Amino acid sequence: MAIAMSEPAAGSDLAGIKTTALEDGDSFVLNGQKTFISNGINCDLVIVVAKDPRESNPHAAVDLFLVEAGTPGFEKGKRLNKIGWRSQDTAELFFADCRIPGENRLGPKGTGFKNLMINLQQERLICAIGAQTAAEFMLEETIRYCRQREVFGKKLTQLQNTQFVLAEIAAEVTIGRTFVDKMILEHWQKNSVSVEVSMAKLWITEMAWRVADRCLQLFGGYGYCEEYPIARAWRDIRVTRILAGSNEIMKQVIARAVTK
Numbered sequence: 360m361a362i363a364m365s366e367p368a369a370g371s372d373l374a375g376i377k378t379t380a381l382e383d384g385d386s387f388v389l390n391g392q393k394t395f396i397s398n399g400i401n402c403d404l405v406i407v408v409a410k411d412p413r414e415s416n417p418h419a420a421v422d423l424f425l426v427e428a429g430t431p432g433f434e435k436g437k438r439l440n441k442i443g444w445r446s447q448d449t450a451e452l453f454f455a456d457c458r459i460p461g462e463n464r465l466g467p468k469g470t471g472f473k474n475l476m477i478n479l480q481q482e483r484l485i486c487a488i489g490a491q492t493a494a495e496f497m498l499e500e501t502i503r504y505c506r507q508r509e510v511f512g513k514k515l516t517q518l519q520n521t522q523f524v525l526a527e528i529a530a531e532v533t534i535g536r537t538f539v540d541k542m543i544l545e546h547w548q549k550n551s552v553s554v555e556v557s558m559a560k561l562w563i564t565e566m567a568w569r570v571a572d573r574c575l576q577l578f579g580g581y582g583y584c585e586e587y588p589i590a591r592a593w594r595d596i597r598v599t600r601i602l603a604g605s606n607e608i609m610k611q612v613i614a615r616a617v618t619k
């Protein structure tokens with residue numbers, strides 16, 4: 360499956376999407392373009408965010424539509440060539456007079472935007488969990504490497520700089536784990552913690568990016584080589600500050616809550 364929200368001219372500003380779904384008898388006709396869609400190539404079914412062109416309220420106009428691969432008018436575009444997350448396909452999708460049955464609209468008319476917003480808490484939490492576990496992995500790998508690498512006749516772990524860097528990273532990683540575990544529990548109990556989850560997404564993805572860079576540095580030149588998993592981890596972590604709502608959008612969400 361895939362969920363297609365982002366468009367070439369509308370990523371952060373979801374209300375600005377241009378893809379339309381026009382009701383026509385007992386079906387909908389979709390027209391528009393999506394980009395950056397995870398699983399876009401592999402998916403059999405995609406949830407498409409589209410607007411009713413006859414509805415003037417931008418939020419009430421949005422609905423979610425199920426489109427099956429192979430439906431005439433639905434074309435998968437090229438697989439995007441990314442600097443990280445290479446094992447995951449990310450693609451453009453195109454809809455040209457793509458007719459789908461009326462029953463393929465998810466939920467009652469005008470509920471798409473609300474449903475998207477409700478589920479963002481889970482999406483952002485998943486992103487925070489991914490970044491947290493990546494940071495833990497990078498720390499473990501780096502400690503393992505520093506234990507065996509010798510410089511100037513000493514193990515890297517015996518140098519004070521290495522010890523201080525690893526101590527700082529370990530403290531940050533432990534703080535991140537404590538917070539994300541709390542968020543998992545809150546989410547599991549169906550509590551509304553979207554602001555706190557936005558804080559987790561913001562802080563943990565920024566922390567994981569710092570961790571990636573500092574860990575790679577401890578590997579020296581080997582860290583810059585694909586043979587070492589730290590190189591891939593460094594490439595892969597970058598995107599977590601951009602997707603699932605960029606970290607600037609997280610700051611907006613948090614600022615709105617703390618200043619109201």
Ligand SMILES: Cc1cc2nc3c(=O)[nH]c(=O)nc-3n(C[C@H](O)[C@H](O)[C@H](O)COP(=O)(O)OP(=O)(O)OC[C@H]3O[C@@H](n4cnc5c(N)ncnc54)[C@H](O)[C@@H]3O)c2cc1C
Nearest residue numbers: 362363364365369370371395396397601602603604605607
């Ligand atoms: C690997 C990958 C997978 C993805 N998977 C999916 C997917 O499955 N489905 C999907 O729909 N989308 C997906 N996306 C898209 C992703 O959600 C968007 O890239 C993201 O929301 C940012 O939108 P944008 O790229 O259009 O950047 P823009 O919205 O153009 O933002 C550009 C810059 O401006 C900043 N900015 C934007 N608005 C503000 C503001 N109000 N104040 C301050 N700064 C601002 C942003 O933070 C960013 O730094 C994916 C992206 C990537 C890279």
